[in-house]
Amino acid sequence: MEESSKKREGLPPQLLDLIPVEKEWKLREALGLGRSRNTGFDGEEDKKLDLKLGLPGLIEEDKKVTSRDYGIQEESTSLSLGFFPKHSKITTTTTTTGAKRGFIDTVVTKREGYNDQKQQARAGCGKELALEEMIAAVSERKKGCCPPPPSHGVPAIPARNSGNRPQTQGRGAATPVVGWPPIRSFRRNLASTSSKQSPEPRNVESNAKATLTCKKNPLVKINMDGIPIGRKIDLAAYDSYDGLSSAVKKLFHGFLQAQKDIASAESAQQGADENIFYQLLDGSGEYTLVYEDSEGDRMLVGDVPWNVFVSTAKRLRVLRSSELSHTVIGATTRV
């Protein structure tokens, strides 16, 4: 495994190397983005260094190769102005069409790079449409303008590094046009460096939220005095302390019943059950609910807002109230 990767490193990028070079993978892992952004913001710099100076055609090859990794067909990137709105001022004058295969190819290349992300972001849906819109948009820009020098293919890389010529060869990028949209680099990087951001544009919020919850994993252990077996509950399943209290009651009800069965008569037992879990939260009942946070400190449940509690509680305990003074540190005595 290692040997073969070493071999790969030695190959010049233009050769048909369908497996991304080690460096690229590492870079992506470092960014924590997996496959989602091979042409992402910071990743561009290292990749750039692998490229050689040359005509647009050469560099393109490299892009095409990497693009194939993601199953993008080259054929699908053929120019089409079909989607373009009527009011376009596009006139395919000789200046624009003549262009410059160089530019068109650059556009195509950008499409592919652009589509890498779009494809992963949207699982391929709408790709064709997006492509044509893109090409249309950029072609529209060409109306009457001089064919842009290759620098137009430049992605949004911090200006300091754009001394590298290859950067201007129309690499696939997050945006196809230099400096568009007019956002500063640090804002672009915000999206890629935010650990909770997913590349999916539509669902960025829901993904972020999902990540948040998964990260917290509020399945906490709960033990009760006198019961040898602990349980686990999912704090996120409740939305208030009362809900939690009822759940705790349900959870341990069976155990207690089994234990009391031996000792008391039925009617008294039922009442006792009710009483045991009554006032779990304010310390006046027979039992009190406490929790431990990430520091291991024990706190009374109920002092902090519910959502704060969900975030900070790592472990729960149902203690006999008589034992409280020995073990619990009152949370409100801080500050």
Next chain:
Amino acid sequence: MTYFPEEVVEHIFSFLPAQRDRNTVSLVCKVWYEIERLSRRSVFVGNCYAVRAERVALRFPNVRALTVKGKPHFADFNLVPPDWGGYAGPWIEAAARGCVGLEELRMKRMVVSDESLELLSRSFPRFRALVLISCEGFSTDGLAAIASHCKLLSELDLQENEVEDRGPRWLSCFPDSCTSLVSLNFACIKGEVNAGSLERLVSRSPNLRSLRLNRSVSVDTLAKILMRTPNLEDLGTGNLTDDFQTESYFRLTSALEKCKMLRSLSGFWDASPVCLSFIYPLCAQLTGLNLSYAPTLDASDLTKMISRCVKLQRLWVLDCISDKGLQVVASSCKDLQELRVFPSDFYVAGYSAVTEEGLVAISLGCPKLNSLLYFCHQMTNAALITVAKNCPNFTRFRLCILEPGKPDVMTNQPLDEGFGAIVRECKGLRRLSISGLLTDKVFMYIGKYAKQLEMLSIAFAGDSDKGMMHVMNGCKNLRKLEIRDSPFGDAALLGNVAKYETMRSLWMSSCNVTLKGCQVLASKMPMLNIEVINEWDGSNEMEENHGELPKVEKLYVYRTTAGARDDAPNFVKIL
């Protein structure tokens, strides 16, 4: 007035703080010129290449506050190649030689080296305030020098700079004797800082009014810090992830309760909705809120918070807020004056939760709105016309439709009429950025109505030279014109050459200007620097092969008394 003693004249001048007025009085006669220049306390240099640093230092030896700006605005979007210029060194050196009383230095879009910062820290015994905005070229070592040697430092404000991280040492360089900090902003510093050092620094800064932390600062540290700063007016949080100790929750809520003067919040890096709830009690007193670094917050999180901010005047958000969210803003924030909505998705053909509807809602609910920056994927003329009617007070109106050249999404027409309405209704408009599908007509409107316009940004717009001519001829107060990817050529460039003398600068990139046109301009206007910026030497040859005149890729024109600059890189040709 020549029979008044100089001190009296100087005293009279002290009632004229505005630079423009002082420039005017200094033209009256030699005596006034001398009195004025020796009593000038504050100098603003809008283009560092418009005048030689030595000359400024010689003329104003007693200056206390100096502001210098470097690169053109489009440098923010990587359109200006690195090493183009904008070096702070000559300015700091000239001031060190001639203006030892300097107390404040503000720089924007300049290249500042660590050596310059070191020189700065050692040259001015009364130095108090350093503000660097969108600068680069320095590291945290330079900051260490400032911290170490500027004994009276009260303001260190670093906004959106590219700073090389050389470790957390710099923050510990503030000596124990430094107790004068009023404003500290290191939000753009990428690396970690030592929490203990930070807490101690804050503890010994009783005058601290503005504190903006960076992303590395945890909630736990924030909680401890805030307990020391009950007089804080402006806070930039560190990260607000939900990974904190329970203690911190209590500390935070208790401390924030005491921050009665807190008016402005920013930061919110990696913000978890849980943490937002701590802020709720503060919302009613906030006038400024920047949530634009928090892609983790969704529309409901945002609106829950913003709906409580009834006194809000300035709001920066991401477009995750959605049109619905903007409606909540419109109904809650009646005092809103400035709104910026940034894109969270940069794909041109992508999706944005805000559309023209959100903007219309805002205009309906917030009639005091005067400053707007709005990124969206679609717009209509009808919406813009409505907005113009509802908010005639715009002084800054920047609309960026992410897809270049996109027409009115309902009618497929150009957006000429919409922007026309804006310039017609908003008589005080000073800054305008246009986008979408636009013909020469919009420029006709701009030239006709935007009489107060000082800065205009154009991208992918217009049909012919006439467009630019309308602007050059009509906008009497135009100072900065920046154009990209628009079909304006030599005729437009040369149509009103005298105008450039009244402007600070012109930027044109990917337009139809040729080298010949630039040469003609240079010969007609010797008081301008015509900078032709070509990164690719090869591109000129490519054009010639097709029988065309070589087109200039990037052009930067500015008036100057300094002549051609001597620090230009080889890809910049100054005619």
